[in-house]
Amino acid sequence: MEELNLEALKGEWVGVEFDTAEFEVKEAAMVDWATAVGETDRRFTDPDHSDFQAHPTFTTQFVSRRVLPKGFPRLGRGGFDGGKCVTLLVPVRAGDRLTGKSMIADLYEKTGRSGRMIFLVHRMSFHNQAGERVSTMDWKLVQQTREPKVSG
Amino acid sequence: MTRAFASVELGDDLPEVQPDVSMENVRLFCASARMPFGRFTDHEKARAEGLPGAIVPGIMSQALLSALVHRWSPGCRIENMDTIFRAPVLVDSKPTCRGVVTNTDPESETIELDLTIVNEAGETRVVGTAQVRL
Numbered sequence: 001m002e003e004l005n006l007e008a009l010k011g012e013w014v015g016v017e018f019d020t021a022e023f024e025v026k027e028a029a030m031v032d033w034a035t036a037v038g039e040t041d042r043r044f045t046d047p048d049h050s051d052f053q054a055h056p057t058f059t060t061q062f063v064s065r066r067v068l069p070k071g072f073p074r075l076g077r078g079g080f081d082g083g084k085c086v087t088l089l090v091p092v093r094a095g096d097r098l099t100g101k102s103m104i105a106d107l108y109e110k111t112g113r114s115g116r117m118i119f120l121v122h123r124m125s126f127h128n129q130a131g132e133r134v135s136t137m138d139w140k141l142v143q144q145t146r147e148p149k150v151s152g
Numbered sequence: 153m154t155r156a157f158a159s160v161e162l163g164d165d166l167p168e169v170q171p172d173v174s175m176e177n178v179r180l181f182c183a184s185a186r187m188p189f190g191r192f193t194d195h196e197k198a199r200a201e202g203l204p205g206a207i208v209p210g211i212m213s214q215a216l217l218s219a220l221v222h223r224w225s226p227g228c229r230i231e232n233m234d235t236i237f238r239a240p241v242l243v244d245s246k247p248t249c250r251g252v253v254t255n256t257d258p259e260s261e262t263i264e265l266d267l268t269i270v271n272e273a274g275e276t277r278v279v280g281t282a283q284v285r286l
Contacts, residue, residue, distance in 0.1 A: 032183065033184040033215065037171065041227065060214065082237065083210070
């Protein structure tokens with residue numbers, strides 16, 4: 001089986017924007033989300049609060065139409081969600097229309113008890129209708145490699 | 153009331169919280185997040201997928217940690233939240249959310265926190281860090 005060259009893959013795919021999707025932020029969903037996680041700060045649960053806004057990681061629910069770019073090689077068998085990192089820049093408000101743009105932000109390898117794994121960081125950058133960047137979400141997708149070795 | 157930066161010290165523990173991850177609550181979360189998947193909302197369907205039971209969505213675990221931070225310091229602003237989902241948190245279990253102050257930056261008046269969710273056996277299921285402005 002052909003050996004994966006991680007550096008070559010990075011050079012070809014990291015930084016390439018491959019999807020754009022739009023999302024509507026609904027007040028009821030904002031309240032239900034915050035209520036379900038036991039939020040006690042009324043900024044997130046009370047639409048009448050003067051600073052009512054979405055819970056900090058609310059944008060993690062928004063996913064692009066494609067997880068990977070068209071033509072991206074299959075790296076391994078299955079995969080799992082390794083975690084999410086959210087950076088908040090501007091509060092998300094009820095009624096906002098967000099545009100999410102997707103790119104591969106990084107590719108790296110780690111070796112653990114279950115063997116070699118490739119971490120693919122799928123980054124979505126969200127802008128509101130005013131063009132302000134409101135948040136960035138890095139989604140770490142972990143794939144166990146089929147190949148015995150990854151070079152690069 | 154907002155917590156004063158000067159009152160926060162390295163090593164301070166956030167008050168622990170035992171979040172409600174009952175099926176009813178997880179279903180409410182999943183509906184709000186448009187994630188109507190059986191592995192989150194139905195124990196039998198989750199078992200059919202090889203899981204020990206329905207699991208709490210990772211993004212719900214992350215949001216539970218945000219709520220922990222807000223409970224500790226109402227009015228604070230979470231600027232960054234980075235979580236790793238090490239193992240599933242089971243629906244209808246009794247997990248505990250914990251946090252500890254790991255850094256304070258007087259110049260920017262920001263705090264760094266280490267955050268965890270552990271299960272009843274004390275096993276860590278979710279780990280994370282947050283950067284918070286008071």
